[in-house]
Amino acid sequence: MHSDPNCIFCKIAAGQIPARKVHEDDELIAFHDIAPWAPVHVLIVPKEHIGSMMEVTEAHEALLGRMMVLSVKLMRELGVTNGYRHVINTGADGGQEVPHLHLHAMGGPRPWNKG
Ligand code: 5GP
Ligand code: ZN
Numbered sequence: 001m002h003s004d005p006n007c008i009f010c011k012i013a014a015g016q017i018p019a020r021k022v023h024e025d026d027e028l029i030a031f032h033d034i035a036p037w038a039p040v041h042v043l044i045v046p047k048e049h050i051g052s053m054m055e056v057t058e059a060h061e062a063l064l065g066r067m068m069v070l071s072v073k074l075m076r077e078l079g080v081t082n083g084y085r086h087v088i089n090t091g092a093d094g095g096q097e098v099p100h101l102h103l104h105a106m107g108g109p110r111p112w113n114k115g
Helices: 008-013 058-077
Strands: 021-024 028-032 040-046 084-087 103-107
Touching: 008 028, 008 040, 021 058, 028 058, 040 058, 058 084, 058 103
Parallel strands: none
Antiparallel strands: 021 028, 028 040, 040 103, 084 103
16 A cells, blocks of 8 residues: 655554544545644544545545444444534645545534634
8 A cells, every 4th residue: 555654644544643633444544633623623544545536546436435434433433413424625826735535524513613
């Protein structure tokens, strides 16, 4: 599986940097965002180093579907019952800060810190 030794999310996926994990399987890892916008804010991350949505191809269709479905399961498990928000930031103009594909799932009672 492709990994980038300088990438923070690759390091989290490899267990080299700690994170508050809520899910891990062969392909995906999910953990709480370090600077949450909402009472519940998790990141769903493929273990493979995919830089952003701009690198996604048809070969990733199943993986992206798994990310979405996992996010819904996690929101339910984390007690989010009144709606939530999905965000994927892509590239510089998309406001992406960590160059490893990730899906934000945010929920919980408002007001939120951001978003
Ligand atoms: P982006 O702007 O790339 O879509 O979002 C990156 C997200 O990753 C931000 O919400 C930021 O708070 C989060 N983040 C950055 N570094 C770390 C880290 O080391 N650990 C965790 N848990 N989240 C991080
Ligand atoms: Zn990476």
